[in-house]
Amino acid sequence: MTTRIVLIRVAILVGLLGAWEIAGRLANPLLYVPPSAVVPALGRLLALHSYPDLAEHLLLTLREIVVAYGLAIAAGLGGGFALGFNRLVGRAYGPILAALYAVPAVVWYPSLMLFFGLDAASKIAFGFLLGFFPITLAVLAGIRQVSPQMLVVARAFGADGLTAFRKVTLPAMLFTLVGGLRTGLALTVIGVIVGEILGSKSGMGSLINHAYGLFRTADYIALVVVTLVLIVGSDALAAVVEHRAQRWIE
């Protein structure tokens, strides 16, 4: 049963690649490149033939992601706890935050680009903006999950505020919090890359734009593959951390 499913999945994958190969060979070679042409392009890219400065662009994108994510964590935790622990603040700013979350974030990007320029700062700002919301909302949701009785009991047994936070609140909300941190990372990564594609001079997004602008379609797909590895890798890392944290709670 399981092997059959795996076989069917492999067959679908092979079928898709085959269809792509045939379509790529028949159609306009400027737009449609068969997989057989992408593999050598990927080789040329990784051997630094097509873009000798690939490593610098990759590192820049990574740096932007790290900085944006750090800022998003700091602001998300700060904002989330401020909103979650103070009833009035939470009720006043919570709905405003939720309304802003309903706005497609990309509308802020032109303003960020105008303010921060075409360099890394605008990408960091946009990645931060995308990552900030899920982290804040996860903190809020997490705090709501903490049972008030447990807190009362902890206090009755003489725990001070900090101890109660460390021993009761934090463990109870950690599950949700870690999930939010993972979503935040995924969105930060997307924000940085969207920012780079919409306008930049360096970074993976700018290379993608460059290759596409020159109709170097095979190189474009190779760059997309490398970027996907970066994205999937960062999420896999976050997943490992998430599992660790969840096992630690249990």
Place this chain on the structure above:
Amino acid sequence: MKETLRVRAVQGLSLTALLLAWEGVARAGWVDPLFVPAPSAVLGAFGRIGRAALAGLGDTLLKTAIAYVLAVVIGVGGGLLLGAVRPLRRAVNPFVIALYGMPKILVLPWIVLSLGFGATPAVVYATIHGAFPILVLVTGAVRDVDRNLVTVARAFGARRWQLYWKVVLPAIVPTVLAGMRLGIVFCLLGVLVVEMFAGVRGMGHVLSSLANGFRAPELFAATALVSAASIVIVLSLDVLNDRLSQWRGEIR
């Protein structure tokens, strides 16, 4: 009641304080008005860009509406199919999840390259963008329909279409609505991204050309306009959602 009043007061006061502080900082010349215009300047800019921005907004919303209808049809239809047919789901689901997780922005250059600079790439991209979350949600909901309900309906001799019409569809309505709520933001986002990337019309194009022209007051005004429009759309979907769940007799 008293607390609601206090909440409103805090909201109103902090908003006013923010705007006043912003105006003061801008007037005092602490920030370059080229990048951060005073609220009063933004207010004035509404008049100047009003007609162009409204036309752009209309264009964007029209594309969003078309993409949204397509995304809902594809998402709900595909979700019903994948959720109901177990072998199909087991074979195809990993691909769906992979495509769902893949940032669509990476294929945007290729979509624009293949489809040109008109409304088509925006609609196609936004449809893809919006359909996946709905598809994944609905697939899960159909898969997880209460087995007992299905068994009972079968035992009472329900035909296949009756099973879908009377048991599965009502059971998945909340998920479909949640997906539709999520989908509209994704579709709007998709249209705006394409318009910014390679648009010749629409609000995304308006925003990016204002940014490129360093017309900050107009840019802020236009941003406020799209934001307000999307907040109104999402909030009205929320209200509709609430109404429908009350009608279904849910306890909230």
